[in-house]
Amino acid sequence: MSRETASQTAGPFVHIGLLPEAAGGASPFARATAGPRLWTDDTPGARLVIEGQVIDGEGQPLTDVLVELWQSDAAFSGWGRSATAAGTGLYRFETLEPQAAFVSLFILARGINLGLHTRLYFEDRPAANAADPVLRRLTPERRATLLARPLAPGHYRFDIRLQGEGETVFFDL
DSSP states (O other): OOOOOOOOOOOTTHHHHHOGGGGTSOOSSOOTTTOOBOSOTTOOSOEEEEEEEEEOTTSOBOSSEEEEEEEEOSSOEEEEEEEOOTTTOEEEEEEEOOSSSEEEEEEEETTOSSOEEEEEEETTOHHHHHHOHHHHTSOHHHHHTTEEEEEETTEEEOOEEOSSTTOOOOBOO
16 A cells, blocks of 8 residues: 655745746746737637736735636637736736636645635626525535636636635635
């Protein structure tokens, strides 16, 4: 019988392996501060921008986090990775409006043993949110941590709080 390997945090250099341009190397990924575009010009559907900050337990933005976005429905499937920007902790995605009620997010950061799974729902879709079985199980306070607020048509803000008051709901998958 083999033993389980001890957990390790991602460490302070995770960004070098996943975004080597942060250490002066070439990267196969879109530069995070610009945010990946998950569609091509001929892909049908309404365009969305999703952006926000990743915030620690003391309310400070984290500048060395990777946020991955996954979405899949009958009309479109997409995946992208965005690193938080130096100084601001902002991440950004350009994607298409999902038919599903949510998009999935995965957060990788130093000090986190396993990546964090969460969902982003859209605050301005009350009927879809009311019908979602995951949101219905949460208290209104916890539900609010999963709602992206509209800044303008097709532009949403979703801050991810890793700890403390208003901590984002994370899922064990």
